[in-house]
Each structure stands twice: as C-alpha cells, then as structure tokens.
Amino acid sequence: MIGYNEFVKLVSKETGYSQNNIREVLDNAEAVMIDSLKKDEGVKILKTISIVPSHKDAMEARNPFTGGTVMVPAKRVIKAKISKSLKELVK
DSSP states (O other): OOOHHHHHHHHHHHHOOOHHHHHHHHHHHHHHHHHHHHTTOOEEETTTEEEEEEEEOOEEEEOTTTOOEEEEOOEEEEEEEEOHHHHHHHO
8 A cells, every 4th residue: 555655755756746835735625624524524535435424333343252142333424435437446
C-alpha cells in the first residue's frame, strides 16, 4: 500500500504543485469528510469511491473462549462503496 507521504510525492510530481500544497488540500478534504460523516452524511471522494456512515443494531454474540453469549451494543460504522467501473479495472 502506498503511504501518505509517498502518495503526496506522487500527486505532486503528476500535478506540478508543491508537496505542501498537496498536503494542505488533502488535510482540508479529510476535515470536510470527517465533518460530513459526523453529521451522518455520506461523502463521494474521487469519482469511484463513496464513504457512508451506517448503523449496526445491537446483537447477541458468542464468546469463542467460554462459549457463553454476550450482548454487543449498537454502534455507528463507516463503509466504503467502490464503483463497479473501478472493481472491473482491478479484476
């Protein structure tokens, strides 16, 4: 996987913008995405990836060590949805 710094370098090289400018844009985009997710709104990043908040109901699960059951509380989770076109490119 390409790390954050390597990604910044690659985008900088492709666009001709400085690495500091790329970092600033990415950091601000991340802040906007976090604010939207906190408001329970999905965010379409790039043309091929959407990040959406979702809710998981409380459920009963089995403890693999004891075999007993435990209650898992309800929680909010984040899901990534990948476009069909991107999935096809990766095949």
